[in-house]
Amino acid sequence: MSISARNRAGSERTTRRALWPGRAGHGFVALYVVLLIAFGVVPTIYAIYFAFTTAGDTFAGFSNFTDAGGDFRFLPAVGHVALYLVCWLVSLVVFVVGLALLLHRLASRGVSKTLRFLFYIPGALAGAASVMVWLFVLDPTVSPVAFLLKALGFTTFDQVVAPGGLPILFTLIAFWTGAGGWILVMYGALNNISPDILEAARIDGAGPWQIARRIQIPMLRKWIVYMCILAFAGGTQLFVEPELLSQASNGVAGRDYSLNQLSYDFAFQNNNVNTAAAVSVELLLLGLVAAAVFVARSGFFDAD
Amino acid sequence: MPTDFRSPEPSASAPATAPVVTRLARSRRARPGLKNPLPAFVLLLFAVFFVLPVVWLLLAATKTDDQLVHANPLSFGSWHALRANWDALTGYQGDTVMLWLRNSALYTFLALVMTLVVVIPAGYALALTEFRGRHTLLVATLVVMLMPSATLVVPLFLEMNAVHLIGSMWSVILPYSFYPFGVYLAYIYFSTAIPRCLLEAARLDGCSEFGAFRRVALPLATPVVALVGFFSLVANWTNYFLPYVLLPQDDQFPVQVGLGTLLDAVPQFNPTVGTLSVERPELALATLLAITPVLVVFLFSQRFLVAGMLAGATKD
Known part of the structure; x- marks a missing residue:
């Protein structure tokens, strides 16, 4: 032109x-x-x-809000989701940033690239597929890590999916499918840090630990916050994992575990769409506030 | 799913880190050639964590249920068993699994086409044209894109119920086509990849607004079309909650929801199941079939995906 x-x-x-x-x-x-x-x-x-x-x-x-809040399943569901969110966000931040830093330090570019690809593959199993895989992995009779489960004292599937451990299990599943993509992103962000800065630090005698702590992690902050916001908003929506798990364990574990399941059950089991809508509005409000605060305060997006 | 970013500008960050670097100079530590094995060990451990379940799943489809329990978990079964699992799975309720796969393909494909038709012009307009309400629309897009789509599933059910669309495939395809994150990706792409002067030139040469879009912007849009397409495809193919609620008939299920139905027919997970039982290796095979399309897209998209996620970031 x-x-x-x-x-x-x-x-x-x-x-x-x-x-x-x-x-x-x-x-x-x-x-x-x-x-x-x-x-x-x-x-x-x-x-x-x-x-x-x-x-x-x-x-x-x-x-409707007091009905929902007064339901015997409501407070436990809030507790479950909160506990899951803590496990999920902490593991995400610690391991995604840690692994991205380690991959970035690898001398061999080929090895680093292969590993990033391997970490990223389970992302293709997001949704119901990942739950299917983990139902098998967590079943001591067929699991490839049965020795590990047995070492931890689990001999049957029902023991593994006991309610106390569910936040950890859901974190495992979510991390397995979601972490690889975030590692790619953090790695890309690390690549965008000028090599001159890192070189200067190295010449001045900074070790890898100091470089990570004082240069790389502070410069990743924006992305870490972004990841946390998306993971938080997504985590409050927990549904498919407990739903399928409750199917697989005959309702022993995971029934009405999360708020979305509760909303679903209000609407479709109890035929009470008004109370279901109240739970949905609460979840909507939570997501909306998190998103709006992030957009307004982080300076992450420039919406000129 | 990770999304895209804009990196901080190096010019802004360089002065900020300079004093840090000088401070670091005091804590000098010499590490001559000493290799710490811990990082390699940690990376290896996580590689096993991420890969082992996938490998196990691939192998599980080649076994009989008995082999699944008694043979080495990481051994290959037999081609014969794979064949038998395939036959049993495709025989399940008269080829229902293939129907589910076709449903998934149909829903995601139609949603993909509609998403692109909607998203590309919208991103273009937000980036390169002026109109009343542009800023509001952009902020609304950012907020909505950060909200997980599952928040709206039950409200969407109420809405679709009111307009009698429950059970129609459009009740999932239309919501799938509403894709604010795609609009944001297109917005970022057009505002960084296409200089405004290029469009000015086109307009001076007599192009109409639509002509400028069609002749200048669209031919340059291939990377963002692929990028939006990738995210849309993966998100919609793996969606469970929305079709689970909006498509109650089992002949309309996408394969993700179908997996849940198969799970219900596995006696080890549901002892009450009657004659219509599904063996565990068949479930593993069904899971493999369900992920294959996304897996194929993943295999070919990593490099391009990373480039896209950092679209709008500073040069690498």
Whole structure:
């Protein structure tokens, strides 16, 4: 495309168009805005409407929220999700950053690349597939690490999925599928740190530990926060892992374990969509606040 | 799933770290050639952690249930057993598993096409045109993209129920096509990869707004089309909660939800199952089939994915 303004008429038209900024822009975003309204805004309003009304469409105040909060399964579900989130976020930050730093230090680029690829592969098994794999891995009768499970004192599947250990198990599954992608990202971010800075530090006598602690980790901070926000928001939505686990253990473990399961059961087992909507609104609010605070405060995105 | 980033500018960071470096000079430690084996050990341990279950899954599909329990977990069964598992699986309720795979393919493909049609022009407009409400739309996109899609599943059910779309495949395809993260990726790409003066030139040469998009921006958009396509495909293929709620008929399940149904038919996990039982190696084979498309995409996308995730970042 050459920059030649030989067409007077064309430039005139440009001026005229400049008087109507936005027409074309609105045309380009129209479809997206329709979807945003239909599948972002409307369901949100709908959930809020249901959360504040009764089955008979009369205003209910906060009674659906108190119903949900008063349900014997509610507080345990909050506790489960909170405990899971702590395990998940801590392991994510510690191991993803740690592994990315180790991979970045590897002298052999080929080995580093291969390892990154191997770490990343389980990401393809996200969702139900990862739960299937881990149901087998956690079953001492067929597990490839049966010796490990037995060393830890587990001889049957039911012992492994005892309620106390579930946050750890869900963390294992989530970490197994999700960590590899984040390691790639952290590695890429490490590559973006100017080699001159690291070289200067090395010449000044900094060891790998000091370089990591004083240069690399501070410069990764933004990405670590971003990862935590996404992992936090995603973690509050725990559903498929406990749901399938409860199927596999005949409801012994994982039934009504998470808030999303509870919302689902309110809606489809108890036929109480209003209380279900109240739980959804709470989860929505949690996700919305986390996202909005991050967008507003982190400076991560420049939305000019 | 990881997403993309914008890196801090090195110019901004260099002065900040300079004093740190000088301080470090005092704590000099010589380490002549001494190799610490710990990092290698840790990396190896994690490699086993990430790879072992995948390898086990591949091998499990080649065994009989008896071999699964008694043979070495990391041994190969036999081609014969693999064949038998395949026959048993495809025979399950008259080829239902293949139907689920076709459903998954149909839903993800239609959603992919619609996502691209919606996302590319929207990202282009947010990056390179001016219109009223642009900033608001951009901020809304950022906030919504950080919210996990599962938050809206039950509310979406209520909405779809009101418009009688429950059980229609569009009840999942349309929500799949709403993909704010894709819009953000396209926005980043267009605002960094295409200089505004290029579009100005096109307009001066008499291109209409749509012409400038079609003739200048679209031909340059291949990398971001591939990138958005990758994330959309993986996210939709692996989605469980939304189709689980919105598609109650089992002949409409995508394969992810179908895996849950198969799980229910495995006697070791569900002792109440009757005659329609599924053996564990068949479940392993079904899991393999369910992940194959995503796995294939993964095998070919790593390098390009990393490049894309750091799109808009400083030069490497």
